[in-house]
């Protein structure tokens with residue numbers, strides 16, 4: 280399990296220990312603890328974008344919850360314990376199996392110059408299953424390969440040779456829109472049994488409940504309806520492995536009671552939520568600007584001032600206007616509670632707070648808050664950072680680069696894009712933009728910035744790499760993009776892009792770096808397009 284973050288390893292170990300001690304003592308409270316840590320593990324896996332493992336954990340959670348009962352129904356029966364144990368051991372052994380770097384979405388960049396190997400987005404294995412080789416299998420395989428996946432095509436009756444669970448299995452029926460025949464269901468069950476944690480897609484499923492239920496029972500996670508195009512399927516798979524790993528939720532607790540803090544932090548940790556506590560509200564702004572919380576748990580009555588006063592002051596500061604604030608108090612007076620909410624709080628929880636309610640309120644508030652932040656910072660067509668956030672990110676990367684550090688900025692623009700729109704229509708143009716976004720996201724490291732700077736223009740920034748190395752890397756992406764077939768009503772078309780590059784220390788500020796990359800892009804366009812130009816000033820810097 281060494282490649283998982285420590286928090287996942289710790290939760291998995293807690294889960295295993297928790298179950299062992301429940302089996303020994305059969306006590307209800309230990310069973311509750313066990314389900315709590317299971318929920319925490321599910322959250323963590325969700326954040327790591329491991330849908331198969333999430334699914335397995337959710338199934339176990341459902342089974343455990345169905346045996347929850349009351350204090351006097353514990354210990355549960357042997358049959359029930361065995362049912363839990365079977366599911367638990369699948370999860371734990373799958374976690375251990377991921378010792379290989381497969382889950383890390385990293386790829387080792389070519390190491391031809393004897394440089395230390397750098398970790399890049401690793402291609403992920405996707406198994407395509409069809410009976411006698413299907414045109415979709417060939418086309419999906421080709422496209423997946425372009426986006427950095429490792430496709431493997433097999434027949435219904437075959438099994439993949441590699442024991443490592445693939446990221447996804449895609450089952451393709453012979454005939455579109457017909458109920459899956461028994462032989463297909465048998466093949467799905469066999470694959471699902473062997474790879475319980477891979478994400479399982481069944482394509483061209485007729486839109487009737489009977490077919491969908493049958494496939495779900497056999498093990499399908501997603502039934503893709505008839506009529507979906509290859510690009511729709513591809514987009515689902517790319518969404519599945521969105522390389523941007525979610526950061527842990529962060530909660531700042533403002534509470535003067537050390538006992539209450541310990542209690543709250545314990546509940547949050549069990550749900551995979553990070554927290555920090557301060558006992559003096561006067562420290563709030565300083566700590567918040569450094570810790571960047573996703574929510575604040577605010578005690579109502581503290582020695583220096585009340586939680587309501589702090590919250591209404593916080594709401595005066597633009598960057599904290601929509602940060603969720605949840606009050607904690609033993610206040611039972613409804614009028615006081617309503618007033619507290621009117622003055623800027625989002626929710627009121629009465630102490631002592633039930634740990635499950637606390638975690639679920641915190642998670643719901645944070646999810647909404649992050650969604651709101653996400654839509655303000657991302658472009659809806661590609662999911663990439665939008666113009667202003669991309670610039671802000673370059674600024675951050677620049678600040679993070681230590682003296683003598685490296686940062687390469689590149690501006691990419693699709694060639695003759697107007698002609699593509701005019702000839703094939705806007706939807707085809709949109710798909711070309713999305714394809715380039717996917718390709719860049721799949722090929723670059725998690726630490727690199729990929730933003731949509733304008734209509735058909737992308738801004739990327741790569742830290743810790745020298746300009747020549749970055750140019751070679753982007754140039755390879757350029758060559759591969761030029762080979763990518765884009766579907767339109769009459770067939771496929773090929774598209775190219777041009778790119779301009781500038782780097783530290785030739786240019787030292789965000790605006791000069793971007794301008795220099797833009798100038799180089801203009802040179803690339805002027806000198807014939809479909810090329811990359813590095814802006815290297817002959818003397819000095821800006």
Ligand SMILES: Nc1nc2c(ncn2[C@@H]2O[C@H](COP(=O)(O)OP(=O)(O)OP(=O)(O)O)[C@@H](O)[C@H]2O)c(=O)[nH]1
Pocket residue numbers: 660692693694695696697698700704705706707708709712733734735804808
């Ligand atoms: N389909 C689609 N088109 C867009 C989008 N945003 C901008 N465009 C179009 O992109 C085209 C950009 O065209 P130009 O700036 O003239 O450049 P070009 O045709 O790519 O030519 P060169 O850059 O000189 O190679 C315009 O026709 C815009 O309408 C978008 O989100 N979707």
